[in-house]
Amino acid sequence: MNQSNWTVGEYLWHQVKSLGITKVPGIPGDVILPLMDQGYESGIEFIGCENEQNAGYIGDGMARQHGVAAFITTTAVGSLSAFNATASSAAEKVGVIHISGGLPSHLYAKRELVHHSIGGELYKNREAFKVITNGRAEVLLDPETAPDIIDSLLTYSATYSEPCFIEVPVDIGAKPCRAPEPLLSVVETSDPRSVQQAKSALTQFISDKPNRLLIPGFLLKRLKLEKEAQQLLDETGLPFTTLLTDKGLFSERHPQFCGTYLGVASAIEFQDFFNESDLYINLGCWLTDIQSICGSVEMPAAKTVIVHENALEIGGERFEKIPMIESINLLQQVLGVNNDRTHPQAEQMQAYAGQFNRPMQESLSVDGFFEMLSTAIQSEDHIVVEAGTALFSGCGLLLPEGLAMITQPSGLQLVRVQAQLWAPH
Template sequence: MEAQNHIGVKGHPTTTQPAVRASSSSGTLGRHLARRLVQIGIRDVFSVPGDFNLTLLDHLVAEPELNLIGCCNELNAGYAADGYVRAKGVGACVVTFTVGGLSVLNAIAGAYSEDLPVICIVGGPNSNDFGTNRILHHTIGLPDFSQEFRCFQTVTCHQAVVNNLENAHEQIDTAISTALKESKPVYISISCNLPAIPHPTFAREPVPFFLAPWMSNQMALEAAVEATADLLNKAVKPIIVGGPKLRVAKAQKAFVELVDACGYPFAAMPSGKGLVPEHHPHFIGTYRGVVSTSFCSEMVESADAYVFIGPTFDDSSSVGYSLLIKKEKAIIIQPKRVTIGNGPSFGWVFMAEFLTALAKKLKKNSAAVENHRQIFVPPTIPLKHNQDEPLGVNIIFKHIQEMLGGDTAVISEIGDSWFNFQKLHLPENCKYEFQMLYASIGWSVGATLGYAQAAEDKRVIACIGDGSFQVTAQDISTMIRCGQRNIIFLINNGGYTIEVEIHDGPYNIIKNWDYTRFVDAIHNGEGKCWTAKVKTEDELTAAIATATRDKQDSLCFIEIFVHRDDTSKELLEWGSRVGSANSRPPNPQ
């Protein structure tokens, strides 16, 4: 890991002048890459400097429409790019060769699992060193420089090693366009001696990308729509469940068209929360088997037909593969394929096109909506605690619910926050993000940094457990330096609570920190930051009032003390089932 970069942070002018000015860098690889990033919508690039990427960073700094944000470590730079993509649609990070690349690798793997187009740029060795049998620093001591490249092959959809200028233009453009088309991360390694060298292929301003939209096979589309409509129009109480692939398919608008047209109730898979409109009158909650929102699993599993749109049936979403779903009643719509029960499957049918076409073929059927209204009992609101009564998790999230609005976005860390946030109702335009499938603890710190940088119209509310925070805490400093006004709730319960409920042991207990003093030390009187410790409901109410009024322009860090065993009932159930799934004995040989 290299030193933190302090160049070009938004809201904090620097006296350090870039080594390259925009006028003198035209016609170079560095200039071309910088302009390409701007053209595709990137305004902030997250980086950690190292000797192999310094010249490239000069060219990014010289681009007036780019803001280079130095992070405390490469892992957080990758997480920040992940969060940035969720708000902006595409993101980028820049690190140095091998020590930086392998540090950011974990974050890139998480972005791959979530279908996020992160452009990971690595400053590589001097082009003259390839094939020379030389051993370089920042490597494992072998003259083979391909170790980093081979690692990235497994977690990116395209890899480019740029070590000559003749085809650098094509390599860079191909990598970036592939990231956008596939909605997956890509890896671009650029030799450290190339960014500043003029070359004829970079003489002109890059022509903006035109990525032709993918079109469905028309015959397959028509057949899929006809078969699906035939099944659903015969159903008595059909239901729709939205999943995480709605994002990569860019089908959220088409999803709303469908639910408006058909009148069916709809739910979200846990990993699809935030991608479907919870303010819609037909929304019935989160479907997650036995830990679903009240009356949601009953509605889904009793339906005579269910339409899963963009699902992922992993062990976490399915609570240890315990969903009571029958394949013959399911219609599975993935970004490029539609499968109907045990019967036909239609390929090269794109989700958004399919949903729009299907909406025109379905008969209105509100029977299941009426059924849900008849059986639904609203959840109770926790009673106010006594003045000195210890704060409970259910009380915390009651107050967080009251904070949510169209001008907020929520970032949830892996852990009990997952389950508590699933129960919150998202108002219109309130955004919600978390990392469900990859579930890398500590993700939310960097993701909050990146998301807040991209979504300046939102105030980000993040909920982070103490164990996760200890993994990536440093980049609170970058949030302060960027002038962000996030509200971070640090849940201090002394350990890895989610692991406790799966399988307990002494390794789940962590060394406690004085978290507010830690953040105060990072603040160090520079920028706007306010901290508070909270142990009772009255203290929580006062802290939230301060954060949303007097300190609304500051980063607010609120440490909340809760008992180690104070968890949601959903986590208890989920933990026992996932633990059971993990401990299955080997099948007989």
């Protein structure tokens, strides 16, 4: 197809598909219908949902599983109904592309009283979503600039695992535009001086701290760095624990896994083990109030290295412009290779794996339910955990190899609908 044959709608769906997205949940509505027709012709499979918020949550669940996803709504009454779902994706750093239809482009400047509008102020949809997407919300009013805007927003969501919002006026989707080019990967560059300073500080900081504990967090998954973190774990031989909402990030049958730490809710022996560590390496974990069990998970700055998305914090001193992958490489260099895998807490945790084999009792309790569940779950299963009893009790499970447990470290929305489409994918 040459340049003159491409339209804005075709361009959008082509670039969406280039991210590996072929199934898009959503709700049909008047001004999104022409764009949906173009999607069908481009090979997109649309999945009808009960309402817009559910569409957003299903898109969120698909993005957690695959890295990036999209969903559709009509304008205003549709898009604003999904606002809470998109806000949840923003709170959790989930790369969801929210695509909304829009009223005819000439109405945006006129402020006329038309349907699906807030007093004729058509830009209010975009402005609302700018607040929760770090400004990554746009209306495609000009077919000449539309391709660049589309590429910028899609690249942002796929690279940084953040949501974005694209509103396509009903007449713009059919307008001609330039031919698509491959989306460019964004590679964060580090500051060599900052890296060198951090390496010196890290070497000195850990020199008198032999009792080290690694605490991996969900940012590793969002930024697609699980493999690099796994290599760090294997080469350094460090014991590791996960906190409440990062459970299942790495195999819980790993010989270095010491359990899911719940602060004051953990066994006294586990609390002692955690608190006696003299070096905590926080690898992308967000220590929210829920995650810290209301402050009972304590990692004093004087004993902590924190790997942020684009900075490395050592004993409270922050070194900027160091991407997470660079920080992982630094840790690997400074910590070195250690073949000692003897960790009593980890050995105790692995012995715990076979203890749930009691027969079913007549009355079902919370403890009894989770004991039964622990014998039923298998590799390749997915467990989606809502906030509340399920979240805290589920932390007692010792997950088999390959099982994913999905929780929410910040948003704590009800996530039940996210599971609806996982099995087919």
